[in-house]
Amino acid sequence: MDLETPTAENPHGSPAPPAFDIVSTYRTILESDPDLTMPVAAIEALVEAIAHSTVSTVAETLDLLERHTAVLKKSIPNPISLSAGTDLFQRYLVTTLNRPASLNLGPDDDFRAIRNHLLSNGRLFVERAKASREKIASFGKHFIRDGATVLTNGGSRVVGALLRRAAESSHMRFRVIYVLSPSTSTDSREGHQIVADLRSHNVPVATIPDSAVAYSLGKVDMVIVGAEGVVENGGIISRMGTYQMGLLAKSKGKPFYVVAESHKFVRLYPLSQFDLPIEQKVLDFTVSVVDKGVSSEPNDEGIADMNAEEVRKCSGNTAQDSVDFTPPDLISGIITESGVLTPSAVSEELIKIWF
Amino acid sequence: MAQGAATVAPGLSSFLKSLRTTPVDPSVEHFTSLLKRRQIRNSRPCAIATVALLLRVVSEFKGRDAAKLVERIRQVGRRLISAQPRELVVGNMVRRVLGLVREVVDENLDAETNAASEGSHNQHSHHDSLTRPNLTSSISTFSPLKHAAAEPTDSNLSQSENMSESGELWRRPPLLTSHTSYAPASNAPLVHSLFGLFSQPETPSNSSTPTGHQSPDGKGMLTSLNLERLADLSRSKTTIDLRAEVMDGIRELQDELEQSDDLIAANALDHIHSNEIILTHTASTSVQKFLLAAARKRKFTVVHAETYPHDHTATHGILLTGKKRETQGDDEDDVWKPLTAAGIQVYAIPDSHVFAIMSRVNKVILATHTVLANGGLVAAAGAHMIAKAAKDHQTPVVVVSGVYKLSPVYPFDIEELIEYGDAGSVVPYEDGDFVEKVDVENPLYDYVPADLVDLYITNLGGHAPSYLYRIVADHYRSEDITL
The missing domain is CATH 3.40.50.10470 (Translation initiation factor eif-2b; domain 2)
Incomplete structure (x- = not known):
């Protein structure tokens, strides 16, 4: 499809996509600003893509977006969070451009106006996205009561912002138990940063490994986690280990809050861990291959090896940055910039933009 | 609980009776003291008394300025709530009445300026706020309780602006979507809150928007918009019988309670x-x-x-x-x-x-x-x-x-x-x-x-x-x- 569409019916668009490298744009944007989330970076990249193209009709634009989105999704191992951004952007364009009541402007002008708006306000989106994080922080800090102990995990920037905000309001004394995996992934690096930051704000922080969650839970008043994506049934997709925190919190009757910007809402309906549309190399069944010569099933092993190779090639998630799915019944509330939602409110928000 | 041994114990019925003859301010005073002494307690009596009092407040209100009416109701509401913050129903009723005022104003503005270019604004914002689940901005509802001091410091997200500006009638809480309706280029409503990220910039002239260095919630811009909107309001209010319509609404609320x-x-x-x-x-x-x-x-x-x-x-x-x-x-x-x-x-x-x-x-x-x-x-x-x-x-x-x-x-x-x-x-x-x-x-x-x-x-x-x-x-x- 990538090759067909431009040559067939898109004389203007055809030179643009090869010249414009969406993936590198995306990566540059993401690297240029450590505060940026994947969905917003993806939106930024798509805006850039429109800016570099010469599209002049709605259909062309949507087509262009679709192709770029596909390329972008293929390029990274876990496109769930990203697809929240691209989907939102696409829906936004569809609804704005196809709006029946485009009153005093012709469709052509309308399109140009929208285009101009998008192009000239790229930075504004980013600002808004960051502002929404601050807003969440100012909502969410009220959840943290004086004397409370908060359990959290990973390097979520929203959670970091929330805890910092709570720490800055001087009269609040609270403690944080931070679950940090010993790995050297970017996630845990960011986690370490947040921990250092909190400690410099005079918040007592204890860091524990994943295995100590159940042990620590007796001292915990509430659990706050970030999320990579909030799915339609109100569950969340988040870094590995969140699900078990949710289960444990539920079993101990501790409230489990999710903080996520609403641009992370994504239209997926996973029912279990293995429904996620990504490859994860978490369960990697192997047997010891000491005695290769005697192997009774040489074929099987060969296939297994090949599969493993393949998975590695098509960039499956490594164990460090793998994600899991936390079902909605474990979640007490989702703190977004437009308020605290119950998990069942997520689907309504999504339905509003899709239908 | 605190019912005295006197033959006529002060309570809901005596309050409602006195409300007919007493002017508003002493009545507010009276009600607050009844609330404080728990002589009116439990949800229904509190709701009935609050609504009856607010009906009086509205009926005694002089002037036609909706913003002032809102401020007046709010001021009474705050006094009542701080008298007995745990009777949440008092706050509920005050909010319902405030909502009534806003609805009346919105409807009238809509009807009047439908054809005019600015007509769509209020309609949209109205939509906006109805479709958005807003569970939470309720944070400061507790203000009379123990973390009262913390509330005003929320300001950097412009929550406190809400209180101080005279044009607050039209100020929305700083939700991102709140200004979708200002887009002259796109007149139809964008009611979807998830689209908040993309909402049009808040300056009235869209086409010449500079490249977004201004903060999305810039106070200056909003104030000028407020002025514009208030002007809007004052133009239209000649035809509204604001007070009568709000009072009708309050009576409906009383019926609902009944x-x-x-x-x-x-x-x-x-x-x-x-x-x-x-x-x-x-x-x-x-x-x-x-x-x-x-x-x-x-x-x-x-x-x-x-x-x-x-x-x-x-x-x-x-x-x-x-x-x-x-x-x-x-x-x-x-x-x-x-x-x-x-x-x-x-x-x-x-x-x-x-x-x-x-x-x-x-x-x-x-x-x-x-x-x-x-x-x-x-x-x-x-x-x-x-x-x-x-x-x-x-x-x-x-x-x-x-x-x-x-x-x-x-x-x-x-x-x-x-x-x-x-x-x-x-x-x-x-x-x-x-x-x-x-x-x-x-x-x-x-x-x-x-x-x-x-x-x-x-x-x-x-x-x-x-x-x-x-x-x-x-x-x-x-x-x-x-x-």
């Missing part, structure tokens, strides 16, 4: 079946009417936990006469009869027997003091225990509540919502020995978390607890949640 019990009771036959054993507790007119409505057609058994020590007299009263003993004297027109007169077998049990008897109960029907936005509820003490016991026996728990009790407040701190009553009713003060050595407590309310409730029955019908946020969004304007 009818809500009957509307709830209309659902009774769907939920109570023949030969069932129903457990309920405390004295509640809503529950009583609900059961009576079912008793007209069906035979069932009621087990009534008496809620000792704070509510047992009222409970006994309702069992004997079908009416709370403390509210004698008014509503003579209502035909009250106890459940027993309708041929229903009633067992009164102490609260301690609830768990033992729960295995035989088919359904638990709870009355409530306030329902909170997350689906939890504050009810007479003992409710949590009953709900827990019901959960343990897999018995369905149905909560009966008028929509007026539904509050947009999010329970950040449960302790704040619980009121403690007269410890003397647990152990009389004459028992000096005991009282000196032992701490006696008498909590009046319980917080019941949402997951223990199976169904809410309101005057709008039955709802799952997870759906309540939607009803909150439908009934309260987001800009009023922080009073």
Whole structure:
């Protein structure tokens, strides 16, 4: 499809996509600003893509977006969070451009106006996205009561912002138990940063490994986690280990809050861990291959090896940055910039933009 | 509780009577003191008194400026709420009335300037706030309680601007979507809150927007917009009879308060079946009417936990006469009869027997003091225990509540919502020995978390607890949640 569409019916668009490298744009944007989330970076990249193209009709634009989105999704191992951004952007364009009541402007002008708006306000989106994080922080800090102990995990920037905000309001004394995996992934690096930051704000922080969650839970008043994506049934997709925190919190009757910007809402309906549309190399069944010569099933092993190779090639998630799915019944509330939602409110928000 | 020995105890009826003759400000004073002394307590009396008072406030309001009317109502509302912050229903009623004013203004603006280029603004913003679930901006609703000092410091997200600016009528809380409606290039509403990220910049002239270096919530821009909108408002207000329309609205609200019990009771036959054993507790007119409505057609058994020590007299009263003993004297027109007169077998049990008897109960029907936005509820003490016991026996728990009790407040701190009553009713003060050595407590309310409730029955019908946020969004304007 990538090759067909431009040559067939898109004389203007055809030179643009090869010249414009969406993936590198995306990566540059993401690297240029450590505060940026994947969905917003993806939106930024798509805006850039429109800016570099010469599209002049709605259909062309949507087509262009679709192709770029596909390329972008293929390029990274876990496109769930990203697809929240691209989907939102696409829906936004569809609804704005196809709006029946485009009153005093012709469709052509309308399109140009929208285009101009998008192009000239790229930075504004980013600002808004960051502002929404601050807003969440100012909502969410009220959840943290004086004397409370908060359990959290990973390097979520929203959670970091929330805890910092709570720490800055001087009269609040609270403690944080931070679950940090010993790995050297970017996630845990960011986690370490947040921990250092909190400690410099005079918040007592204890860091524990994943295995100590159940042990620590007796001292915990509430659990706050970030999320990579909030799915339609109100569950969340988040870094590995969140699900078990949710289960444990539920079993101990501790409230489990999710903080996520609403641009992370994504239209997926996973029912279990293995429904996620990504490859994860978490369960990697192997047997010891000491005695290769005697192997009774040489074929099987060969296939297994090949599969493993393949998975590695098509960039499956490594164990460090793998994600899991936390079902909605474990979640007490989702703190977004437009308020605290119950998990069942997520689907309504999504339905509003899709239908 | 604090009912004196005087023959005419001050209370709801005396307040309503005096309201007719007293000017507004002394009436506000009067009501606050009644609230403080708990001479008007419980949701329904508080709601009735608040609405009656606000009706007076609106009717005495001079001038036609909607913004000033809102500020006036708000000011009265704040005084009432700080008088008794735990009667959340007072705040609910104030917010409903504020919502009425805004609705009247919006409708009139719409009708008038529909053709004009600016006409769409208010319509959109109206839409906006109706479609968005706003559970939470309720943070500062608690302000009279313990973290009052913290609230105004929220300001950097422009929440405090809300209060200070004269144009606050048109200021929305700083939700991202709030200004979608300013896009001249796209006149139709963008009601989808998830699109907040893309919303058009807030400057009226869209095409020449500079490359977004301004912060999205820039105060300067907003003020100029406010001015524009207020100008809008003043132009149109010549034709609105604001006061009359708002008063009509308030009377409708009064009707709603009156009818809500009957509307709830209309659902009774769907939920109570023949030969069932129903457990309920405390004295509640809503529950009583609900059961009576079912008793007209069906035979069932009621087990009534008496809620000792704070509510047992009222409970006994309702069992004997079908009416709370403390509210004698008014509503003579209502035909009250106890459940027993309708041929229903009633067992009164102490609260301690609830768990033992729960295995035989088919359904638990709870009355409530306030329902909170997350689906939890504050009810007479003992409710949590009953709900827990019901959960343990897999018995369905149905909560009966008028929509007026539904509050947009999010329970950040449960302790704040619980009121403690007269410890003397647990152990009389004459028992000096005991009282000196032992701490006696008498909590009046319980917080019941949402997951223990199976169904809410309101005057709008039955709802799952997870759906309540939607009803909150439908009934309260987001800009009023922080009073």
